Amino acid sequence: MRTLAFDGRMGAAGDMLLGALLAAGADREALSPVEDELPVEYAVSEVDRCGVAATRVDVLLSDADVADDGSHDHAHDDHSGSHAHDDHDHVHAEGNGPSRTYAEVVELVEGLDLPTAVRADALAIFELLGEAEASVHGTDLDDTHFHEVGADDAIADIVGACLLLDDLDVERVVTTPLSTGGGTVAMSHGTYPVPTPAVVEIAERADWSLQGGPVDRELLTPTGAAILAHVAEGAESLPSLAVDASGYGAGGWDLDDRPNVLRAMVGDSAGQLRRDEITVLETNVDDVPPEVLGDLQRSLSEVGARDVSVVPTTMKKSRPGHIVKVICKPADAERVARRLAEATGTLGVRESGAGHRWVADRAYETVALAVDGAQFEVTVKIASDSDGTVFDVSAEYDDAAAVADATGLPVRDVMRRAERMVRE
Template sequence: MRLLTFDGRMGASGDMLLGALVAAGADPSVLAPVEDALDVTYRIHEVDKNGIMATSVDVLLVDTDGGDPRGEGHDDDHRTTEEQSDGDKSDTEDDGDGAAVHEDQNRGADESRTHRLRGDLAAGHGGERGHSGHNHHHDHSDHHHDHSHHDHAHAEGHGPHRTYPEVVELVESMDLPAGVVEDATAIFRILGEAEADVHGTDLDETHFHEVGADDAIADVVGVCLLLSDLDVDRVVTAPIAVGDGEAAMSHGTYPIPAPAVLNVVERADWSIRGGPVEAELLTPTGAAILAHVADGVETLPSVSVTASGYGAGGWDFPDHPNVLRAIVGDGGSRLVRDEITVLETNLDDATPEILGSLQATLKDAGARDVTILPATMKKSRPGHLVKVIVRPEDVERVAYRLAVETGTLGIREHGAGHRWTARREFETATLDIDGEEYDVTVKVASDADGVVYDRSAEYDDALEVATKTGLAVREVMRRAVAAVASDDDPR
């Protein structure tokens, strides 16, 4: 299995993801459809981050008339990198949801870390890529389709503030593979729902702010194109650092992570951690991309590395290279490794009603599975052993729920371990019974290579159909599984 792993201990943003994917071997020429559709260009070059050569990606406006594409008054963006690094602060602040402040780490920040710097904050420009283990090499040193750097201005915030339907329409109008369109629109839906939730508005009416501008669209669609080019079977990420401190927004100062980032993280499979520095390290765009494409792992998985690379962020810290690492290789098992803890307790006075309700109440609290076994207690009294599988981050909540539901005086924890699980997808079987159509959900289990080894119909759906039709429950389940298996058969 070809596996892509992100190591986000210094956060993630759209431009960092672009840089990491190019550095890990993705071909930047696949970005051409975005450049054609938006009149932007990707400037890809190498920078030095605390002794680590990393790939930096800037989204620049194409200068089509020989002047500044934003009109007069913006000559500062055509200065040299060294001059820009001295630090003009952007006057762009957030609208209150955290989607604008520090949208891309590669825009930099002032000492208070409440505004972004415009310009290219690269610590260095030249140098060939020096990452070991690359299985193929693309010449992307200072790649920008033969345009002079001084003919461009940064695309940061450029373009209209689009609604979600407008963003979808724009993406669908690009000359993109169908899978890239699907991934990009799904990522923008995550961003749109997060912004709508924060503001209490409707998704279709909510205007994206900077995440709907040209550079953010270039980030999202660009990452999807590069991922498609890498052609990996699975993407995972270790816990992502969000940073620490506060961020200034138009409605006040908020703790990091900003509201929009936190809302996106709620939808993700992976976890976050604070620190290691006082700065905003995880942006809404970076969070949304990873929420859609990546599964969470607690530690870097076992893998035979074939390529690796580093995407540069805009912050510079004395003790922490601000980079996002990407590792590509063959590895992982055909099943998914899921970090777990096992809780258990002995009960000798629980009623059948209480025991029967534990499946629902403990799963509502975060339990992954609940098993109740008969047991013989002291003095030969009949009792039960309750075993609960739970993720490490949910242990305290589930243990407390188990205690208050059962009245137990003690709960044992077996420590963090792991279990191997199948990939699970849910398909809908439509059954025609006596001229009426009925839907039954079927759970499909497969390994990491996509080989299906089990299908099972959901009992509650089958029971409902059986009640309405007079068929046996097991007959409804058999027909549903057969229907899904037939649909999945490529012959």
């Protein structure tokens, strides 16, 4: 599987992601749609960060946004606060150009001439940012104001990262735990501890984990966190990878004792099971008829349940009962819980929280069995990893049972014949 892996030990920001993606092989020309339609230009340069050669990306505002002294105030680097960086010693703040509401940003992005998948990714990232800001400030999503990430240069960070990811054309993105830094940071609303409230909100919605340090600076910004929350799976360590491209994206902090860079590696990883986000619902019941319990698989599947288990148990006062456990997607949890309550009469359904499961890719093949001159069709399920390595072949029971009824053959014989045809 073609995999892009980020090393998050020095955090991530929008400019760092742009630099890392370019350094790992993305085409600079992929950024043209943004430069063609927004008053910005991507300035790409090579800089030194504690002996590491890294790619630096600055977003320059157009002449209309040039400062009175004639210099470009392209201070978008979303490592917050003012700080000098690289050999040019430009001063950076968090965003320039007009700030916008979430609804205005959506309208702007929808109006850009972008590939459909890129536009969808960018909008999903802004929705993450909007939901985080709305939660922090107690506002409605559409009315939420982006003070830092609604400016032209910050929008260029997010849309640009989506364009470069699309150009790399990887199948999977992972990141190791992301360092947040430490200390405090001055933002438009006041001074906040690191990680900032928006970063914490975004991390709650992400698959990856946070870690503090290693310096008292803001290393993980809302923009960087939101991009990676949308595109990347979490990994405790870098995956097994046959690396064929790598590079470093430079951050704004030029530290004395460690390179402030985001490393990206691209290569082929071994075949794996697919990560499937789930939540688990369960309830205890002691007065539900067996017929109702037996029908739960069908009933709950209608509203999104992926799997239903009914386990005998002993309840209070030694009464016999059952634990009903349901696996579903987080988005379906409320609907499934309601159907479970309606079907069983339970007064409460527990949710263990969103997690994930590892699932095989599934394909179905229909084979024709010849029995005494007659042809019968049986569907066979094939389970494999991402490389196509097959590790299970299983005939569908209902199809096999129908053939057994028609021919007098044992069901097990029908299933074995069908499975053997697929394997061969």
